[in-house]
Amino acid sequence: MLRKTxxxxxxxxLLTACAPQATPxxxxxxxxxxxxxxxxxTLDGPAQRxxxxxxxxxxxxxxxxxxxxxxxxxxxxxxxxATKNVTDIGSTFEALNTELIVSLEPDLxxxxxxxxxxxxxxxxxxxxxxxxxxxxxxLEEMYGNLELVAQLTGHEAEAAxxxxxxxxRVAAVDEKIAPISSRFSVFYELDAxxxxxxxxxxxxxxxxxxxxxxxxxxIASDLAGYPQMSLEQVVAADPAFxxxxxxxxxxxxxxxxxxxxxxxxxxxxxxxxxxxxxxxVSRPGPRLVDALEELAKLLRPELFQ
Amino acid sequence: MRNPFIISLLALFLMLVLSLAIGxxxxxxxxxxxxxxxxxxxxxxxxxxxxxxxxxxALIALVGAALAGSGAAYQGLFRNPLADAYLIGVASGxxxxxxxxxxxxxxxxxxxxxxxxxxxFIASLLTVYLVYSLAHVGGSxxxxxxxxxxxxxxxxxxxxxxFLMLRSTGExxxxxxxxxxxxxxxxxxATLALVPYLVIGMTTLILTGYALxxxxxxxxxxxxxxxxxxxxxxxxxxxxxxxxxxxxxFAGIIGxxxxxxxxxxxxxxxxxxxxxxxxSIIGGxxxxxxxxxxxxxxxxxxxxxxxxxxxxxxAPFFLWVLRRSKNQGLW
Numbered sequence: 137m138l139r140k141t142x143x144x145x146x147x148x149x150l151l152t153a154c155a156p157q158a159t160p161x162x163x164x165x166x167x168x169x170x171x172x173x174x175x176x177x178t179l180d181g182p183a184q185r186x187x188x189x190x191x192x193x194x195x196x197x198x199x200x201x202x203x204x205x206x207x208x209x210x211x212x213x214x215x216x217x218a219t220k221n222v223t224d225i226g227s228t229f230e231a232l233n234t235e236l237i238v239s240l241e242p243d244l245x246x247x248x249x250x251x252x253x254x255x256x257x258x259x260x261x262x263x264x265x266x267x268x269x270x271x272x273x274x275l276e277e278m279y280g281n282l283e284l285v286a287q288l289t290g291h292e293a294e295a296a297x298x299x300x301x302x303x304x305r306v307a308a309v310d311e312k313i314a315p316i317s318s319r320f321s322v323f324y325e326l327d328a329x330x331x332x333x334x335x336x337x338x339x340x341x342x343x344x345x346x347x348x349x350x351x352x353x354x355i356a357s358d359l360a361g362y363p364q365m366s367l368e369q370v371v372a373a374d375p376a377f378x379x380x381x382x383x384x385x386x387x388x389x390x391x392x393x394x395x396x397x398x399x400x401x402x403x404x405x406x407x408x409x410x411x412x413x414x415x416x417v418s419r420p421g422p423r424l425v426d427a428l429e430e431l432a433k434l435l436r437p438e439l440f441q
Numbered sequence: 442m443r444n445p446f447i448i449s450l451l452a453l454f455l456m457l458v459l460s461l462a463i464g465x466x467x468x469x470x471x472x473x474x475x476x477x478x479x480x481x482x483x484x485x486x487x488x489x490x491x492x493x494x495x496x497x498x499a500l501i502a503l504v505g506a507a508l509a510g511s512g513a514a515y516q517g518l519f520r521n522p523l524a525d526a527y528l529i530g531v532a533s534g535x536x537x538x539x540x541x542x543x544x545x546x547x548x549x550x551x552x553x554x555x556x557x558x559x560x561x562f563i564a565s566l567l568t569v570y571l572v573y574s575l576a577h578v579g580g581s582x583x584x585x586x587x588x589x590x591x592x593x594x595x596x597x598x599x600x601x602x603x604f605l606m607l608r609s610t611g612e613x614x615x616x617x618x619x620x621x622x623x624x625x626x627x628x629x630x631a632t633l634a635l636v637p638y639l640v641i642g643m644t645t646l647i648l649t650g651y652a653l654x655x656x657x658x659x660x661x662x663x664x665x666x667x668x669x670x671x672x673x674x675x676x677x678x679x680x681x682x683x684x685x686x687x688x689x690x691f692a693g694i695i696g697x698x699x700x701x702x703x704x705x706x707x708x709x710x711x712x713x714x715x716x717x718x719x720x721s722i723i724g725g726x727x728x729x730x731x732x733x734x735x736x737x738x739x740x741x742x743x744x745x746x747x748x749x750x751x752x753x754x755x756a757p758f759f760l761w762v763l764r765r766s767k768n769q770g771l772w
Contacts, residue, residue, distance in 0.1 A: 173549040211743065226465075226742035230618060233742045235489050239466040252615055253547070257554050261628050262492050 169288065172270040173253060179265065182290025183244030187237055189228050189255070190248035193269060193285070194219055195421035197246070200282055200298060202289040208240045215415065215423070228255065238262055244288060272420050273340065275306065282422065302425045306349075309432045312439045313351040320435050322352040323375040323403070326362065326414070327382050331395050333364045334382075342424055343381075343417050350431035352377065367397050377435060378403040381418075383411030410434055445710040449723040453502075456730035460498040461490065463734050465741045492629075500632045500691065501733045501747070502726040505698055507639050507688035509725020511681035512699025513706070513718050514646050517653035518677050519584050525699035526685030529591035529678070530568035533598035535689040538564025540605050540616045551630065557619070558631070561690035568598055569682040581660070582674055619693045621746040631691050642684035643722055649677050650715030657712075695748040697755035698729050705762055 167179040187208035188194040194213035197206050203218055211227045213219050223240060226233040232255050237245065245264050247256055249271040259266045267288060272278040279299045286295030324343050328334035337343035338359035347354045355373040356365055378401070380387050389409040392398055403409055412434075416427035433440045462473060468486050476490050512525040519528070526532065542560035547553030572594050576586035606616050652673040655663040660670050685699070703721045710720060729747070732754065736745040 175549060224742055226740075226744060230746055231744045233465050233744055234493050235464045235466045236742050238488050238493065239485055241485055253549050254554060256549070258628065262488055 167287070169267060169284070171266075171268040172249065173256065173268045175256075175260075175266075175268065177265055177267050179244065179288065183242075183265075183288055185240070185242045185244070186289065187225060187240060187242040187245045188213060189225075189232075189245060189251050190269075190419075191215065191415070192419040192421040193246045193248050194222075195419055195423060196282060196285050197289065199422045200286050200289070200291045201294040202285070202291050205289055207242060208237060215419075232258060234258055234262060238264070246285070246288070274345070275424060278420055278422070278424060279303070281420075298422065302422060305425050306428060309350065309428055313349070313432060313436065316351050316436070320352045320376040321355050321373060322347050322377045322379060322435070323355050323365070323370055323373070324379045324412075325382055325387065327385075328387055330364070333366050335362055336365050337417075338363050342420065342427075346417060346424065346428045346431055347379075347435075350428055350435050352431070352435045367395075371397070371401065374402050376403060376406075376408060378409040379431075379434070380409065380411045381414035384414070387411075445706075445716065445720055446723075449720055449727065453723050453727040453730075456727040456734075457498060457502065460501065460730045460734055461494050464489065464494055464737055465744075496629045496632050497733070498730065500635070501729050503632065503635055503639055504688040504692040504695065505702075505725040505727070505729025506643065506722040507684045507725070508695060508699040509702035509728070510643050510646050510718055510722040511685040511688075512725075513703035513714070513721040514649065514653065514677050514681040515699075516703055517656060517714050517717075518674060518681070519588060520657060520659075521584075521588070522704070523700070524588075526681065526689070527595070527694075527696075527699070529572045529587060529682070530595045530598060531565050531682055531685045532689055532694045533595040533602070534568025535561040535565035535686060536620055536694060537568070537598045537602045537605075538562070539619050539690070539693075540602050540609075543616055543619070544605065544609050555630075555634070558634075558690040562686050565686035565689060566682060568594060569678065569686070573678060581671055584660075618746060621693065621748050635687050635691055638683055638687035642680045642687070645676065645680035646684065647719050647722070649673065649680070650713075650718050653677070653714035653718075657714075693746070693748060695729070696752045697759070698725055698732075698751050701755045701759045701762075702728050704759065708762060 166181055169177045169179075171177060184205050185207045186197065186202070186205050188197055188206055189210050191210070191213045194206065194209045195215055197203060198216050198218065203216075206219075206222050208223045208225045209219055211224055213222075223236075225236050225240075228251055237259065242264060245259055245266045247259075247266055247268045249268070251268070253268075256266050256268055269281060269285070270277070272281050279302070282295045282299055283292070286292045324336050324347065326335040326337060336356045336359075337354070338356045338361050341362070344354040344357045348357070355370070355375050356363060359365070378392065380389075380392070388411065389404075389407070392409050393404050398404055412430070416423050416430060462468070462470070466489055468476075468489065472483060472486050473490070476487050508526060515524040515526060515528060516522060518524070521528075538560040539557050541564070542557045545556070547556045572587065572590045573582065575590035575594065576582050578586060602616075602620075609616075652663075652668055655666050655668045656670070656673065658666070663673075664670050689695075702725045703717060706717055706720045706724055710716060729751065732750045733747045735754065736747045736750045739745060739750070
């Protein structure tokens with residue numbers, strides 16, 4: 137008995153004997169940033185070897201001209217096309233593949249709020265520099281993120297040009313929509329795993345903001361977060377448009393018409409059920425402006441002839 | 442198989458080496474050896490080996506040992522081949538605690554990052570305590586009462602967890618990952634935090650082997666043979682729950698290890714709990730290490746939650762072992 141106990145204790149001693157090593161000493165300070173978690177990051181200069189942990193981050197990096205500096209990206213970063221040639225570090229929804237990330241020897245890991253603080257801590261413990269980018273809540277904040285990532289990567293001039301053109305495109309839409317007094321009601325379907333109670337986007341989300349700016353109004357705009365809306369509520373609101381953010385999961389205008397009880401909705405009867413690329417609104421990056429233009433064209437085609 | 446300890450320790454050693462050698466990044470064996478012997482080597486390989494694979498290997502081995510060791514003890518305690526740490530609420534309690542903790546935004550500090558495992562641990566122990574007090578009748582704790590109370594309280598905790606997950610907006614994904622047994626917080630801190638609970642708990646379990654042997658004859662017989670049944674049961678429950686709660690709170694809910702490993706040990710090496718528990722501990726560590734290696738390479742570069750692998754691979758393997766043993770009447 138005693139011998140067996142000893143064997144076990146020895147085993148644990150062996151397993152835990154190897155203590156963690158000290159991290160390398162910090163380099164001379166040149167650039168200092170504070171991230172969403174209140175952590176301070178210092179870079180010796182603009183980051184040259186970047187791993188992006190979120191599709192929105194990847195899109196921002198490529199949009200400001202830092203695409204060449206991206207050496208790793210998460211599995212869901214599929215835009216723009218050039219991301220195909222960047223090493224896939226796997227999904228960030230499960231445990232991070234820290235081995236692969238470390239082996240790429242990045243000088244910056246760009247995380248977003250879809251990543252967990254635990255993941256940040258894990259990478260930080262491995263001596264990597266991690267910047268946790270705040271989720272923007274408005275277009276203005278998204279522009280701010282573009283500027284920030286530009287500073288991290290040394291592309292301030294490109295970012296300034298990009299922001300200017302984005303603002304001009306938004307202004308062009310605003311100008312066309314401004315004279316309109318009436319607004320079309322819209323139901324934006326995010327996920328209909330339960331077709332009797334699909335998920336939609338509520339108050340404050342980009343989906344609600346952009347629908348509003350494109351000359352519509354979201355029938356879920358009084359609900360918080362990403363609520364489920366029952367068929368009853370949808371019928372009561374009887375939206376003029378149904379936008380299918382879940383089109384990629386096989387939901388189509390035809391399948392909507394076949395759902396029991398949906399055939400009586402005006403949008404279904406009038407053929408105003410429209411598939412939509414949800415990536416444009418679910419990834420808080422520069423393509424939010426594409427989303428605004430798409431939505432405006434969809435709701436007010438007559439203004440964009 | 443004559444010398445079970447040598448065989449199982451060899452298997453464990455092999456799995457430890459495998460777990461250190463295999464990962465999503467290929468490290469040539471020569472490089473591995475250079476890192477191990479401390480000769481100046483590639484800094485990246487050293488980081489991967491020392492700061493990623495080593496703590497993970499240690500954590501996985503400890504968790505596997507804890508789940509299988511406590512599983513063996515629970516099976517003996519309940520005299521039920523289906524028992525494991527999850528029957529009396531360890532997992533459902535931990536899940537509830539973890540999901541509650543996840544609904545709060547903790548500050549980015551070491552303490553804040555340990556909030557989830559800590560809450561899971563406390564909730565797990567509270568759940569077991571609740572089950573134990575519900576099952577307690579007069580001076581004794583009948584096994585049937587424990588199982589019934591365990592099932593009822595577990596179901597309640599599980600539905601409460603589901604309710605919280607449905608109500609929350611942002612943290613569902615994280616909670617699902619946790620409930621599937623994804624080892625998310627792999628660091629030396631996490632591994633070292635586990636050690637005291639596991640060493641105390643597992644040592645106690647190993648020492649209760651004789652008491653468990655007596656309990657196999659039933660409470661009355663065991664009492665006539667001079668065992669303080671109430672006290673023995675209490676000690677076994679405390680030790681086994683401590684061990685499994687600590688493991689679950691850091692590693693999430695990893696199924697099947699606590700069930701399969703003790704059975705395999707029993708089929709190969711007999712039902713003497715004085716051997717069964719230490720052998721299950723060693724075997725559990727080896728089996729979970731193997732499952733973790735699979736989890737890392739099956740869908741590379743993605744890493745699967747190890748709980749999916751243990752259940753997916755464990756169930757058919759278990760059936761195969763049962764069939765081969767041709768029902769030797771071990772129960």
